[in-house]
Amino acid sequence: MxxxxxxxxxxxxxxxxxxxxxxxxxxxxxxxxxxxxxxxxxxxxxxxxxxxxxxxxxxxxxxxxxxxxxxxxxxxxxxxxxxxxxxxxxxxxxxxxxxxxxxxxxxxxxxxxxxxxxxxxxxxxxxxxxxxxxxxxxxxxxxxxxxxxxxxxxxxxxxxxxxxxxxxxAPGATKPQAVSIFTKPGCPYCSKAKALLKDKGYDFEEIVMGAGATLTSLKAVSGRDTVPQVFIGGKHIGGSDDLETYFK
The missing domain is CATH 3.40.30.10 (Glutaredoxin)
Incomplete structure (x- = not known):
């Protein structure tokens, strides 16, 4: 060594x-x-x-x-x-x-x-x-x-x-939470959720179904088979309506 x-x-x-x-x-x-x-x-x-x-x-x-x-x-x-x-x-x-x-x-x-x-x-x-x-x-x-x-x-x-x-x-500085969102191309609810995250100042990783992510993967991590599915700080938030509720 x-x-x-x-x-x-x-x-x-x-x-x-x-x-x-x-x-x-x-x-x-x-x-x-x-x-x-x-x-x-x-x-x-x-x-x-x-x-x-x-x-x-x-x-x-x-x-x-x-x-x-x-x-x-x-x-x-x-x-x-x-x-x-x-x-x-x-x-x-x-x-x-x-x-x-x-x-x-x-x-x-x-x-x-x-x-x-x-x-x-x-x-x-x-x-x-x-x-x-x-x-x-x-x-x-x-x-x-x-x-x-x-x-x-x-x-x-x-x-x-x-x-x-x-x-x-900067001792005690607030660090950003890790945010991921599962989406599909052309999904209006996905666009709505992404716009909401941006409006709230969140950076996020977008995981596009079919581009390395499968329905099996989505079900395994979220328990659901619909998109979008949002995760913030390791917590499963859910779809676009769930995200609105979360921010309220």
């Missing part, structure tokens, strides 16, 4: 490295600088070992994306995900993930990560040089707070998560 460098430095109070990132957007190369990312802004950064890797894909990135509106309601201008991957890999990962609210930045040469003192060898995994997992709050280009994962074998994930950062930034 990979051991972290035991001499990781908390760089709170220091400026972030000045780096030019090579990104690819709309089939064009676009340079993005550290100054563009951080100058005059409050930015949450989380860095991880690699796109498409299990913890990064299942938890780290999706949770920051899920809490993005809460972060922004508490003064954060942008959330940046950093990884020592090239822009093609990061773009493909962004398309594959729940990441609309997060800016994915490819630190392809590891310059930014090296400047943060967090570039480590993952040669035993065939990864080469990668970032140790960490998060930080950056204000106008200066590190305000860092959460660096402990020096343990493997890929610890204990302190760089979105909830830990939010608790530091």
């Amino acid at each position: 990979t051991q972290a460098n035991p001499n990781f430095e908390d760089k709170s109070g220091q400026k972030v490295p000045s780096v030019t990132f090579r990104t690819r957007k709309n089939d064009e190369w676009i340079n993005v600088t550290s100054e563009e990312l951080f100058a005059g802004k409050t930015v949450v950064v989380f860095s991880l070992p690699g796109a498409f890797t299990p913890t990064c894909s299942s938890t780290h990135l999706p949770r920051y994306n899920e809490l993005a509106k809460t972060f922004k309601a508490n003064g954060v201008d942008d959330i940046v995900c950093m990884s020592v991957n090239d822009t093609f890999v990061m773009n493909a990962w962004a398309a594959d993930q729940e990441s609309d609210n997060v800016t994915l930045i490819p630190d392809g040469n590891g310059e930014f990560t090296d400047g943060m003192g967090l570039l480590v060898d993952k040669n035993d995994l065939g990864f080469g040089k990668r970032s140790w997992r960490y998060s930080m709050l950056v204000k106008d280009g200066v590190v305000d707070k860092m959460f660096i994962e402990p020096d343990l074998p493997g890929d610890p994930f204990e302190v760089s998560d979105a909830d830990t950062m939010l608790e530091y930034l």
Whole structure:
């Protein structure tokens, strides 16, 4: 298993490295600088070992994306995900993930990560040089707070998560509830329920029947075979009329 460098430095109070990132957007190369990312802004950064890797894909990135509106309601201008991957890999990962609210930045040469003192060898995994997992709050280009994962074998994930950062930034902040809705194309009651959720300010995951979800799945989770079926915070609310009652 990979051991972290035991001499990781908390760089709170220091400026972030000045780096030019090579990104690819709309089939064009676009340079993005550290100054563009951080100058005059409050930015949450989380860095991880690699796109498409299990913890990064299942938890780290999706949770920051899920809490993005809460972060922004508490003064954060942008959330940046950093990884020592090239822009093609990061773009493909962004398309594959729940990441609309997060800016994915490819630190392809590891310059930014090296400047943060967090570039480590993952040669035993065939990864080469990668970032140790960490998060930080950056204000106008200066590190305000860092959460660096402990020096343990493997890929610890204990302190760089979105909830830990939010608790530091805004203790007691109200977090959004997870909302899902099962729908069918052309269903007027589904449209009504979605409009009601939007009107109440709820973000939701739409699960369209026939696009990976079956009637069997719907019955298994809701006990019903009609749509829409709405779930809020793990609780089954029901159809559009049930949703209206819930909000009343």
